[in-house]
Structures are given as C-alpha cells and as structure tokens.
Amino acid sequence: MISRENALNILNSTSSTEILENLLDLSKFDNTNNADNTKNTNKVITYSKNAFIPVCTWCRNICGYCTFREENYTLLTKEQMKETLRESDKYNCHEALFTFGENVDENPKIMEELNKMGYGNIVEYLYDIEDWCLNNTDLLPHTNCGILSYEDLKTLREVNASMGLMLENSSSRLCNTVAHKDSMGKLPKTRIEMIENAGKLKIPFTTGILIGIGETKEELVDSLFEINRINEKYGNIQEVIIQNFRAKKGIAMENYPEPTPLEVLKTIIISRMILKDISVQVPPNLNKETGQLLLLAGIDDWGGVSPVTKDFVNPEAPWPEIEELNKFSAELGYTLVERLPVYAKYINNDWLDERIYHKIQEIKRIRN
Numbered sequence: 001m002i003s004r005e006n007a008l009n010i011l012n013s014t015s016s017t018e019i020l021e022n023l024l025d026l027s028k029f030d031n032t033n034n035a036d037n038t039k040n041t042n043k044v045i046t047y048s049k050n051a052f053i054p055v056c057t058w059c060r061n062i063c064g065y066c067t068f069r070e071e072n073y074t075l076l077t078k079e080q081m082k083e084t085l086r087e088s089d090k091y092n093c094h095e096a097l098f099t100f101g102e103n104v105d106e107n108p109k110i111m112e113e114l115n116k117m118g119y120g121n122i123v124e125y126l127y128d129i130e131d132w133c134l135n136n137t138d139l140l141p142h143t144n145c146g147i148l149s150y151e152d153l154k155t156l157r158e159v160n161a162s163m164g165l166m167l168e169n170s171s172s173r174l175c176n177t178v179a180h181k182d183s184m185g186k187l188p189k190t191r192i193e194m195i196e197n198a199g200k201l202k203i204p205f206t207t208g209i210l211i212g213i214g215e216t217k218e219e220l221v222d223s224l225f226e227i228n229r230i231n232e233k234y235g236n237i238q239e240v241i242i243q244n245f246r247a248k249k250g251i252a253m254e255n256y257p258e259p260t261p262l263e264v265l266k267t268i269i270i271s272r273m274i275l276k277d278i279s280v281q282v283p284p285n286l287n288k289e290t291g292q293l294l295l296l297a298g299i300d301d302w303g304g305v306s307p308v309t310k311d312f313v314n315p316e317a318p319w320p321e322i323e324e325l326n327k328f329s330a331e332l333g334y335t336l337v338e339r340l341p342v343y344a345k346y347i348n349n350d351w352l353d354e355r356i357y358h359k360i361q362e363i364k365r366i367r368n
C-alpha cells in the first residue's frame with residue numbers, strides 16, 4: 001500500500017513522465033480480487049449481466065447530483081418487476097439489481113400503498129419480490145437502496161447474493177455543501193456503520209466513491225483509505241466503484257464541472273495502490289471514450305451491464321453492447337468474462353446463506 005502523502009502526490013502530479021512511471025509501478029500492486037489471484041496476470045476483466053429494477057423513485061434525501069429521485073414518484077408493482085425479471089431471465093442475466101431511494105416508506109403515501117398490498121414496510125415488499133426472483137428465475141438479487149438497519153440487513157441477507165452502498169465520500173464537510181446538504185443519509189458516519197454491519201453479518205459488499213462532487217484531493221484519498229480500513233477489518237468489500245459525476249439538466253449541480261479524464265485515470269491508479277484484494281470497477285457507460293485507458297490503469301471490472309433495462313441513475317448514458325465491450329477489452333489483450341453479483345472468493349457457506357449458495361450451484365450446473 002502507498003502512503004497518504006504518495007497518493008496525494010500522484011493526484012497532484014502534472015508531469016507526464018511521473019504519471020507514466022506510476023502506471024508502470026502498478027505491476028508491484030498485484031492486488032486484484034479473484035479467488036485464485038490470477039485475474040490480473042491472466043488479463044481478465046469481468047462484468048455482470050443484469051436487470052436494473054428501480055423499485056421506487058421517491059427518496060428521503062435530495063442529493064445535489066441526482067436525477068433518479070422524483071417527488072412525483074413511481075412505486076413499481078410486483079407484476080411490473082416480475083415482467084422485467086422474466087424478460088431478463090430469457091437473456092440469461094444473472095443479477096437482479098434493486099436500486100432505489102432511501103427509506104421510501106417514510107413517505108406516508110408510499111406506506112399506505114404498501115399497506116394496501118399487504119406489506120408493513122418496504123423491506124417486507126423487497127424481501128417478497130427477491131424471494132420470488134430466486135424461486136422463479138436464475139437471477140441473483142443485489143440490493144442497493146441506501147441506509148438499512150442491522151436487522152434489515154440480516155433479513156435481506158437471506159435473499160441477496162451481495163449488497164451495496166456507495167460511501168460516496170468519507171468527509172462530513174460535504175453535508176454542508178450543495179451535494180449532500182439535504183441528505184441526512186449521506187452522513188459518512190451512518191454509511192460507514194452500515195458497511196461495517198454488513199461486514200459483521202458476512203455480506204459480500206459493493207461500495208464506492210463518487211468523484212467530482214466538490215471533494216478535495218485529500219478527502220478523495222481519505223475515502224479510499226477508509227474503505228480499505230473497513231475491508232482489512234471485515235474482509236467484506238468485494239469491489240469499489242469509482243463513479244464519475246455526470247452533470248445533467250435540472251439538478252442543483254447542473255453547472256458543476258465533471259471530473260477530467262486525467263483526474264479519473266489518476267484516481268484509478270491510486271485506488272489500485274490503496275485497495276488491497278478489492279476489485280476496482282468503473283461503469284463503462286459513464287466512460288465511453290476513456291474506458292480503455294482506465295483498463296490500462298488497472299480496473300478489473302465493468303460492473304453491471306444490461307441487455308434489457310437502462311441505467312436508471314444515468315438514463316442518458318446507454319450501455320455498450322457486450323460485443324462492443326468484448327472488442328474494447330480484447331484490443332488491450334483482456335478477456336471479457338461474465339461474473340455473478342457475488343465474486344468467486346465469497347461463494348461459500350461462510351459468506352452466503354445456504355439458499356443462495358445452493359441457487360448458485362444450480363445456476364452453474366445449467367451454465368456448464
């Protein structure tokens with residue numbers, strides 16, 4: 001691992017020689033997350049074929065960068081979700097990504113709708129559809145819905161292969177800025193507590209940082225060290241998403257500059273140097289022009305890509321075709337390999353509920 005000071009030097013560097021030297025240095029940090037540790041030497045880059053299910057678009061937070069949240073919300077019916085899941089099953093997708101607003105049942109209108117359908121809260125509703133998903137399709141649920149309590153995480157572990165929550169950034173200063181001032185759920189302390197609870201419960205976990213939301217370089221570096229600290233303690237972080245802020249019409253941060261390609265590249269370099277035994281993921285739809293350079297800088301995962309649904313968080317950014325991603329990766333000698341929402345090294349009874357473990361064996365039997 002490098003020091004905080006070294007990481008900052010890399011982010012601050014304006015020398016092309018120095019940046020290229022750091023790229024070469026990456027071979028010393030062969031720390032990718034793969035059960036047999038051969039992923040990097042074998043030049044493998046993974047992705048997960050998924051279905052994006054935006055369960056509900058209301059949210060108790062109002063983040064300055066978000067277009068997902070709607071006051072005039074939609075709460076998907078179970079039938080609507082089943083239809084997407086059935087369709088995605090036909091395309092051999094193996095991940096059902098349930099991403100939605102935080103604590104949506106704090107909204108009394110939503111609670112009323114849930115009660116009418118026979119549910120006491122949103123977690124009961126989610127559990128029910130994820131249970132259906134496991135019984136009726138070959139998709140494995142991954143939930144990313146914001147803050148959940150220890151008890152809720154424990155319940156949802158029974159029906160999820162992995163779960164996720166972006167740390168976004170570890171600095172509470174951002175809670176006084178346009179990014180997070182109306183988002184109590186983005187308080188780093190609360191987010192860190194949930195990621196640690198997932199660790200205590202042995203839930204394979206996805207987290208990440210959102211770069212370009214007004215953080216300083218120090219805050220960016222500290223966020224990566226914080227994620228690594230949690231993983232050293234619990235070993236539950238399977239991957240870190242380096243998500244680049246995208247400016248869009250209608251958000252409070254509409255006129256904020258997006259991170260430059262070089263900022264993203266340097267962030268990937270230091271991520272590889274700081275994060276030990278953790279995959280580094282970059283969404284290909286947010287890095288269409290520069291994705292290949294990020295592969296050069298050591299990313300080893302493209303994240304979820306869907307042949308059926310759009311990215312509801314970034315709906316203006318279409319997914320590349322898997323064939324295109326394949327060509328894109330092959331040009332640098334990388335083989336594109338599909339993975340499940342849970343990484344290989346966590347596929348055992350210690351990290352997965354018995355039912356999920358069995359389902360994965362079943363899926364593997366069908367595929368092989």
Ligand SMILES: O=c1nc2n(C[C@H](O)[C@H](O)[C@H](O)CO)c3cc(O)ccc3cc-2c(=O)[nH]1
Binds near residue numbers: 048166
């Ligand atoms: O399509 C998307 N998928 C997103 N994903 C999906 C992700 O790429 C995959 O679900 C994971 O790699 C698990 O396979 C997230 C998952 C998380 O746990 C946390 C945050 C994200 C963010 C996004 C996102 O903005 N868009």
Ligand SMILES: C[C@H]1O[C@@H](n2cnc3c(N)ncnc32)[C@H](O)[C@@H]1O
Binds near residue numbers: 210
């Ligand atoms: C699902 C994840 O998507 C990210 N997210 C939300 N809005 C944007 C945006 N404008 N650009 C890039 N990423 C965004 C946040 O990090 C959230 O946690």
Ligand code: SF4
Binds near residue numbers: 067
């Ligand atoms: S990013 Fe997530 S928490 Fe923030 S407003 Fe959007 S849906 Fe809510």
